[in-house]
Amino acid sequence: xxxxxxxxxxxxxxxxxxxxxxxxxxxxxxxxxxxxxxxxxxxxxxxxxxxxxxxxxxxxxxxxxxxxxxxxxxxxxxxxxxxxxxxxxxxxxxxxxxxxxxxxxxxxxxxxxxxxxxxxxxxxxxxxxxxxxxxxxxxxxxxxxxxxxxxxxxxxxxxxxxxxxxxxxxxxxxxxxxxxxxxxxxxxxxxxxxxxxxxxxxxxxxxxxxxxxxxxxxxxxxxxxxxxxxxxxxxxxxxxxxxxxxxxxxxxxxxxxxxxxxxxxxxxxxxxxxxxxxxxxxxxxxxxxxxxxxxxxxxxxxxxxxxxxxxxxxxxxxxxxxxxxxxxxxxxxxxxxxxxxxxxxxxxxxxxxxxxxxxxxxxxxxxxxxxxxxxxxxxxxxxxxxxxxxxxxxxxxxxxxxxxxxxxxxxxxxxxxxxxxxxxxxxxxxxxxxxxxxxxxxxxxxxxxxxxxxxxxxxxxxxxxxxx
Numbered sequence: 326x327x328x329x330x331x332x333x334x335x336x337x338x339x340x341x342x343x344x345x346x347x348x349x350x351x352x353x354x355x356x357x358x359x360x361x362x363x364x365x366x367x368x369x370x371x372x373x374x375x376x377x378x379x380x381x382x383x384x385x386x387x388x389x390x391x392x393x394x395x396x397x398x399x400x401x402x403x404x405x406x407x408x409x410x411x412x413x414x415x416x417x418x419x420x421x422x423x424x425x426x427x428x429x430x431x432x433x434x435x436x437x438x439x440x441x442x443x444x445x446x447x448x449x450x451x452x453x454x455x456x457x458x459x460x461x462x463x464x465x466x467x468x469x470x471x472x473x474x475x476x477x478x479x480x481x482x483x484x485x486x487x488x489x490x491x492x493x494x495x496x497x498x499x500x501x502x503x504x505x506x507x508x509x510x511x512x513x514x515x516x517x518x519x520x521x522x523x524x525x526x527x528x529x530x531x532x533x534x535x536x537x538x539x540x541x542x543x544x545x546x547x548x549x550x551x552x553x554x555x556x557x558x559x560x561x562x563x564x565x566x567x568x569x570x571x572x573x574x575x576x577x578x579x580x581x582x583x584x585x586x587x588x589x590x591x592x593x594x595x596x597x598x599x600x601x602x603x604x605x606x607x608x609x610x611x612x613x614x615x616x617x618x619x620x621x622x623x624x625x626x627x628x629x630x631x632x633x634x635x636x637x638x639x640x641x642x643x644x645x646x647x648x649x650x651x652x653x654x655x656x657x658x659x660x661x662x663x664x665x666x667x668x669x670x671x672x673x674x675x676x677x678x679x680x681x682x683x684x685x686x687x688x689x690x691x692x693x694x695x696x697x698x699x700x701x702x703x704x705x706x707x708x709x710x711x712x713x714x715x716x717x718x719x720x721x722x723x724x725x726x727x728x729x730x731x732x733x734x735x736x737x738x739x740x741x742x743x744x745x746x747x748x749x750x751x752x753x754x755x756x757x758x759x760x761x762x763x764x765x766x767x768x769x770x771x772x773x774x775x776x777x778x779x780x781x782x783x784x785x786x787x788x789x790x791x792x793x
Contacts, residue, residue, distance in 0.1 A: 335680070335709055336478050342713035370447075373492030374398050379407035379420040380428075380572065382435050390443045410574050413582055418590055421575065421583025425564035426527035427495045432571055454494060461501050465508050465685045475684060479677065482712035488671035499528035500674035503535060504681045507654070510538060511685050515552075523556040527564060529672070531665045533557070534632075535657050537640050541650075588666075593621045597667035602730045604628045605666040610728065625666055632664035638742055652741045654679045655704045659734040673730075676711040679704060700741055707737040 377383040378401045387394070387402035394402070407420045423431070438446040462475045479485050488497050502525040509518035518539070525532045539549040568575045591597035598606060605628055612619040639656040642648045648656075658678050662668050683705075710733055 333474060335705070336474060336481070338706075338709050339478065339482055339712050342710075369395075369490055370492030371397060371401070373494060375401045375405065376407060376420055376423060377431050377435060378402050379405045379409070380431070380435070381409070382432065382572070386435050386438055386443065390438070393444065410579070413579060413586070416586055416589075418586060419579075419583045421579045422587035423583075424527055424530065425561060425568050425575070425580070426524070428568045428572075428575060429564045430495070432568065450494070454497065457498075458501060461505050461508075461681075464505070465681055471684060475681075478680075478712075482674075482677075483714040484671050484673040484676075484712060488674065491671065493669075493671045495528050496669075496671045496674060499525045499532060500672070500677065502528070503532055503675065504678055506535075507538065507678055507682055508685045511682070519553045519556050522553045523560045526557045527560050531661055532675070534636060534661045534664070535678075537636065537657065538654070541640075541643060541653070592625075592666040597669065601667045601669060602662060602673065602728070602734075603665050603668040604631075604663045604731060604735070606668075607728050607731050628664060632660045635738060635742070636660050639738075642742065648741060649701070651679055651682060651701055651704060654682055655707070656738050656741060659707075659738050663731065663734055663738075673711045676708040679708055703737055703740060707733050 374387075378387040378398075384402065384405075387398075391399060391402060407418050408415075409419060412419045413421060420428075434446060434450060437449070440446075441449075458479065459472070459476065462472050462479075466472060466475070485497070488494070502521040506518045506521040506525065509515075509521065522532075522535070522539075525535075536550050536553060539553050565575070565577060565580070592605070598609065605625060608624050608628070609619050635656060639648060639653055643650070643653040658675055661675060662672070665672075711730055
């Protein structure tokens with residue numbers, strides 16, 4: 326399978342669906358969450374500035390920069406929906422639900438803006454994010470053509486455009502950090518994988534569901550999951566101590582209380598209902614159809630148990646070589662979306678994880694073509710649908726077509742885990758394929774100069790075949 330053709334087809338797929346969505350908007354059926362709408366309102370990067378201007382040091386920056394701000398952003402300085410301690414006491418939305426690491430990054434931006442100005446600092450921030458994206462892609466593949474195709478694929482995807490509009494840089498950074506962690510494991514760079522995994526989890530805690538990849542890649546050492554877990558905890562403690570030093574009101578207690586209020590407003594109530602792709606939102610919509618309110622705690626508990634079961638089931642099958650690595654990655658990716666009560670459109674960037682894995686691993690593409698083609702094509706199509714806009718018809722306060730993504734993700738997971746015939750076939754063939762790859766690498770090691778043998782040796786360890 327030619328990787329560039331694969332990415333070109335994916336690009337055409339997304340462009341066609343995005344063009345259809347744009348036409349829907351242009352003929353008069355557009356609404357708030359459509360790509361481009363926030364730009365017309367002058368509310369671009371609104372989420373970023375909304376949160377930043379809610380902090381005391383952010384309020385001071387907003388007042389100093391008031392003259393150059395668009396009207397919508399000025400409103401966040403005058404009357405911000407996120408409050409501080411007083412709002413926390415009253416049970417209103419606050420900025421305390423933002424994780425310590427994200428708050429640290431916001432404070433860093435404010436401090437830089439006080440030195441060079443808000444326009445220059447924001448320009449530098451955008452340049453750094455784009456450079457990080459290009460660096461991630463370049464590290465994933467050495468091909469200039471593939472780098473260009475993958476970059477365009479991301480830039481035209483709906484989740485990226487929506488994250489860019491709203492200024493939700495934390496969703497972008499967490500997803501890209503996890504992508505690099507997965508690629509780093511493929512390259513046997515464990516320290517980089519652990520560090521980036523810790524960063525991703527400290528920005529978006531639900532990404533912790535990806536922890537099992539450290540057990541299965543690149544080896545099965547029992548302590549592998551402990552290292553990223555400890556790194557995540559240490560980073561959390563360091564970040565909260567740093568933020569508390571700058572902003573005394575930001576404490577663990579206030580952070581937990583802020584999360585409780587956020588859960589009340591966005592999960593139990595309808596604050597995050599319209600933009601969410603999750604099993605909880607689907608269940609909530611069904612309840613609303615029959616004019617009932619769902620028992621939130623019970624529903625979330627049942628969904629959490631169900632998602633945990635899916636991950637455990639997939640882990641056992643992968644351990645026994647009954648599902649491929651791309652299958653397993655998709656199950657983890659889909660589980661992170663399905664199991665999160667509020668999963669907004671920009672977080673769908675996480676579905677680039679399986680795509681980056683394929684691009685970084687030509688051997689996986691070869692295996693797909695030879696052994697596991699049908700399921701892997703289904704996974705790729707599902708990931709591409711996640712990259713495409715689905716915000717069409719409003720009903721009961723939610724864009725119901727978005728639930729197509731929920732059903733597609735769940736259905737794809739069940740197909741991957743239920744295909745017993747394909748699992749048995751994969752179990753037999755993957756072991757032989759592993760032996761073939763190991764022999765190829767061994768010949769390469771024998772032909773390699775001494776200075777490059779260490780890298781090949783690591784690849785040999787990584788490719789050790791396993792029997793079920």
